[in-house]
Amino acid sequence: MTLADAKVGMTVRIESVEESPMKTRLMAMGLIPNTKAEILQSAPLGDPIAIRLRAYNLALRKDDAKLIQVSL
Amino acid sequence: MAALSVTLTGQPNCGKSSIFNHLTGLRQKVGNFAGVTVERKDATIEYKGRSISIVDLPGAYSLSARSQEEQVVTDYFKENKPDIVVDIIDASNMARNLFLTLQLLEMGVPLIINLNMMDEAEKRGIKIDEMKLEKIFGMPVTNTVGRDNASVRTLLDVFTNTRMSNYKPSELLQAHIDKVNELCRSGLSAEKVEEEIITARYDFIDKVMADAVKVDAANKTLGDTLDKYLANGISSLVILVAMFYLLFQIAFNWIGQPLADMLGEFFEETVAVAATEAMAAAGVADWMQSLVSDGIIVGVGSVLSFVPLIFTLFFCLSFLDGTGYMARVAFVMDPIMRRAGLSGKGIMPLIMGFGCGVPAIMGARTLDSHKDRMISILITPFLTCNAKVPIIALFAAMFFPGNAANIVFAMYFVGLAVAIIMAKVLGLTTFKGHESSFLLELPPYRMPDMKSVLLETWDKGKGYLVKAGTIIFAMSVAIWFLSSFNSDGMTEDMSDSYLAGIGSATSVIFAPQGFDTWEAGAAVVTGVMAKEAVVSTLGILYGAEDISTEAEDAAETSEVMLATDMGTAFTPLAALAFIVFTQLYSPCVTALGTIKKETGSWKWMAFAFVYTCAVAWFASLIVYQGGKLLGFE
Ligand SMILES: Nc1nc2c(ncn2[C@@H]2O[C@H](COP(=O)(O)OP(=O)(O)O)[C@@H](O)[C@H]2O)c(=O)[nH]1
Ligand SMILES: [Mg+2]
Numbered sequence: 001m002t003l004a005d006a007k008v009g010m011t012v013r014i015e016s017v018e019e020s021p022m023k024t025r026l027m028a029m030g031l032i033p034n035t036k037a038e039i040l041q042s043a044p045l046g047d048p049i050a051i052r053l054r055a056y057n058l059a060l061r062k063d064d065a066k067l068i069q070v071s072l
Numbered sequence: 073m074a075a076l077s078v079t080l081t082g083q084p085n086c087g088k089s090s091i092f093n094h095l096t097g098l099r100q101k102v103g104n105f106a107g108v109t110v111e112r113k114d115a116t117i118e119y120k121g122r123s124i125s126i127v128d129l130p131g132a133y134s135l136s137a138r139s140q141e142e143q144v145v146t147d148y149f150k151e152n153k154p155d156i157v158v159d160i161i162d163a164s165n166m167a168r169n170l171f172l173t174l175q176l177l178e179m180g181v182p183l184i185i186n187l188n189m190m191d192e193a194e195k196r197g198i199k200i201d202e203m204k205l206e207k208i209f210g211m212p213v214t215n216t217v218g219r220d221n222a223s224v225r226t227l228l229d230v231f232t233n234t235r236m237s238n239y240k241p242s243e244l245l246q247a248h249i250d251k252v253n254e255l256c257r258s259g260l261s262a263e264k265v266e267e268e269i270i271t272a273r274y275d276f277i278d279k280v281m282a283d284a285v286k287v288d289a290a291n292k293t294l295g296d297t298l299d300k301y302l303a304n305g306i307s308s309l310v311i312l313v314a315m316f317y318l319l320f321q322i323a324f325n326w327i328g329q330p331l332a333d334m335l336g337e338f339f340e341e342t343v344a345v346a347a348t349e350a351m352a353a354a355g356v357a358d359w360m361q362s363l364v365s366d367g368i369i370v371g372v373g374s375v376l377s378f379v380p381l382i383f384t385l386f387f388c389l390s391f392l393d394g395t396g397y398m399a400r401v402a403f404v405m406d407p408i409m410r411r412a413g414l415s416g417k418g419i420m421p422l423i424m425g426f427g428c429g430v431p432a433i434m435g436a437r438t439l440d441s442h443k444d445r446m447i448s449i450l451i452t453p454f455l456t457c458n459a460k461v462p463i464i465a466l467f468a469a470m471f472f473p474g475n476a477a478n479i480v481f482a483m484y485f486v487g488l489a490v491a492i493i494m495a496k497v498l499g500l501t502t503f504k505g506h507e508s509s510f511l512l513e514l515p516p517y518r519m520p521d522m523k524s525v526l527l528e529t530w531d532k533g534k535g536y537l538v539k540a541g542t543i544i545f546a547m548s549v550a551i552w553f554l555s556s557f558n559s560d561g562m563t564e565d566m567s568d569s570y571l572a573g574i575g576s577a578t579s580v581i582f583a584p585q586g587f588d589t590w591e592a593g594a595a596v597v598t599g600v601m602a603k604e605a606v607v608s609t610l611g612i613l614y615g616a617e618d619i620s621t622e623a624e625d626a627a628e629t630s631e632v633m634l635a636t637d638m639g640t641a642f643t644p645l646a647a648l649a650f651i652v653f654t655q656l657y658s659p660c661v662t663a664l665g666t667i668k669k670e671t672g673s674w675k676w677m678a679f680a681f682v683y684t685c686a687v688a689w690f691a692s693l694i695v696y697q698g699g700k701l702l703g704f705e
Binding site: 019023024025026027028029030032033035040041042043044045046047048050054055056057058059060061064 | 133134136138164165166167168171263266267270271274287295296299300303304305306308309399402403404406407408410510511512513514515516
């Protein structure tokens with residue numbers, strides 16, 4: 001499952017980030033394996049989504065969320 | 073003794089601006105880093121007989137040079153060795169904030185680690201052991217509440233009393249740095265190395281958090297509840313529209329524009345009249361009288377009349393930005409703006425552009441990437457600002473009496489459509505490769521620090537007056553000269569001036585658009601001064617003095633103008649081509665001056681002028697020639 005598939009209210013654990021130009025950017029913002037993230041909400045048009053990780057709230061696009069493998 | 077040099081650095085939203093503002097107050101100078109749209113703030117203050125020069129760097133999440141902010145910060149530390157570097161940390165968001173701290177320490181920059189937002193951390197049940205932090209990093213640790221003046225000023229003693237040479241990285245930190253250096257030499261691919269280093273940093277941070285930070289409760293905050301309405305579902309869209317409406321009303325109908333109009337009237341009716349009378353009484357030479365009343369006073373008046381608008385709008389924008397709401401605007405609008413090659417926050421300046429391009433161009437500052445700022449600045453001039461409405465209204469009333477409202481509406485649409493198309497084009501050409509991605513922190517909602525809001529508003533107003541004002545003023549005087557002189561000296565008759573000469577030379581290029589009269593050419597030229605001038609110039613040149621340039625009076629004005637030669641100078645199709653052209657061509661002098669100031673470059677100002685004229689020329693060509701093909705006249 002990717003972060004893009006997770007439903008609002010779920011808390012997931014990040015497994016890995018797919019190789020891509022965005023990878024190191026996502027990692028630098030704290031999205032690294034074993035970090036827990038809670039899905040807070042999505043924007044009215046379904047994209048982007050907001051998550052909470054490492055005690056702060058981050059918004060990211062679904063396209064980028066698809067790069068992130070997560071588990072429950 | 074040489075001034076003590078202090079540099080503030082930190083991630084976005086850590087409270088850096090608040091701290092800088094409380095340290096320096098009105099002494100700050102705001103400028104740009106060379107060649108980029110990134111803001112640089114400097115100030116020199118006196119404290120206990122010592123002068124301290126403070127630099128505020130832009131907020132950066134890391135030093136990876138992915139954005140211009142990051143590039144600027146990285147370059148700054150490569151080129152400068154300030155006496156003191158303060159790394160400001162949002163204590164309620166330590167884990168991510170320490171990422172930059174580690175990166176700076178890896179670069180060999182000794183730091184004072186300042187924990188800001190201590191009040192908020194406390195509220196959230198976060199307890200930080202500062203002694204332990206000092207031990208873990210080997211660097212001094214301080215704390216502040218960024219919007220409390222007294223708390224921030226305790227830093228001044230820290231600055232004067234601290235010798236950074238006394239601090240060395242702890243063993244633990246040194247081990248981390250060695251590991252990073254080893255990874256760099258490991259011969260792995262650059263990406264792999266970076267991934268490993270990022271992981272190592274977060275490993276270190278996790279250790280710090282476990283050792284020195286205790287979190288008692290992490291329950292739902294008020295912000296989460298607010299976000300359910302402000303950043304979620306239909307309510308977020310309704311609130312967004314209401315917010316725009318309110319902002320627009322405040323700036324253009326309730327406070328900003330009415331004040332601007334009063335100021336403009338005062339200049340025209342009181343200052344100019346009094347000056348003319350005084351000079352006439354003193355027997356001052358005619359050309360001097362004209363220079364003062366038609367050149368200088370009009371120039372100063374046009375600069376000043378934008379000031380209330382800029383102050384009002386920036387007060388509102390700085391306030392909204394300080395609350396954290398602007399990040400939600402970006403969040404909600406992202407999917408729509410993305411289609412146009414822009415990012416969500418860009419909606420704000422764009423909406424302002426329908427009132428006036430000048431604050432809209434300045435508002436681009438609030439955007440997150442250089443690409444977004446430049447595109448926003450360059451497309452704003454296409455929008456239908458208040459000053460263009462009288463042109464459309466007059467031509468619509470004169471040549472399309474049955475359809476005037478439709479024509480006005482169509483022109484709003486044309487302006488917006490061209491802006492969106494050009495955003496796409498610029499994004500794919502000139503600014504290609506600068507990825508406009510979207511990783512946006514949604515900071516907690518906060519009551520803005522009023523001192524910061526007022527200082528920011530003041531900076532914007534002052535920057536406009538000093539930087540843009542001088543350019544606008546010089547251009548006003550130049551246009552005065554062109555419209556009141558010819559090769560024989562001064563002339564009362566504008567149709568005999570240099571300007572008329574330029575107008576008739578210019579009009580040649582409008583032959584394919586069907587409005588190649590010298591009057592139209594001259595109106596186009598004066599329109600660069602201010603779009604309102606298009607209507608008044610046509611009035612003067614067609615011999616109808618003293619016509620109103622207000623859109624509401626368009627019906628009356630059109631009757632007057634139809635009686636002149638103008639009624640037959642344009643066919644309806646040529647009139648349509650003319651309004652399309654004036655909609656899209658060059659930003660007015662005030663906007664051009666603002667573009668120069670915001671981009672810090674004459675080149676971009678020239679580009680804005682040339683490319684908008686080219687777009688306008690082609691668009692009006694398509695309207696005229698296309699219309700003819702379809703059998704219109
Ligand atoms: N509660 C609290 N709010 C703060 C503190 N410092 C700054 N703020 C607020 O946090 C928001 C962001 O601050 P700002 O100085 O603009 O952050 P910057 O992005 O780092 O320049 C503003 O609304 C400030 O008023 C603090 O110590 N405590
Ligand atoms: Mg700031």
